[in-house]
Amino acid sequence: MEKGDTYFLVRALKSGDINSLEKVYKIYYSKLYWFSKKFDSATMESDDFVQQTFIKIWDNRDQLKDNVSLDQQIFIICKNLILNHLKREAKTVGQIEEIYLPQNEETEEVEFKNTNIKKLRLIIEKLPPKRKNIFLLKIDNLTYEEISVSLGISKKTIANHIYLAHNYIKEKLCES
Secondary structure (H helix, E strand, C coil), X not given: XXXXXXXXXXXXXXXXXXXHHHHHHHHHHHHHHHHHCCCCCCCCCHHHHHHHHHXXXXXXXXXXXXXXXXXXXXXXXXXXXHHHHHHXXXXXXXXXXXXXXXXXXXXXXXXXXXXXXXXXXXXXXXXXXXXXXXXXXXXXXXXXXXXXXXXXXXXXXXXXXXXXXXHHHHHHXXXX
16 A cells, blocks of 8 residues: 555545545454454454454544554554453453452462363353353453443343353362
């Protein structure tokens, strides 16, 4: 893409031209998809990262820089979204372990805890995708309001998914 084209697209985005967002989407979707495939997330797919990137670009279009290539800005936004998610994901696993696993650190208990951590991760992976996503967002300390806005669903639906996820996890941990 030519530098002049990039400048034109940035200006069009900043002015709120939705057609420019569609053009940017067509140009960059595939590139961002393969870029995000390089990162290993247990809770989000590459498509999710790409979609979040375009949402962030549109929501923060007034912050785009005219003197920096659009290419560079888009990949930085995508990379930051992915890295922030991976940090939250790592933190989430620790929080889930604190909630559901015993905290005694004696030698036998450490081995027991490590086994349970694996079981817990497998149980969470078996949650339906939407429920798992909502559950992990809540564990990340997002409010029902933030999750509602992010996913476009009601707070009641979120509460229901979290309730069902907790019950499922407890039930499966008691079975093992």
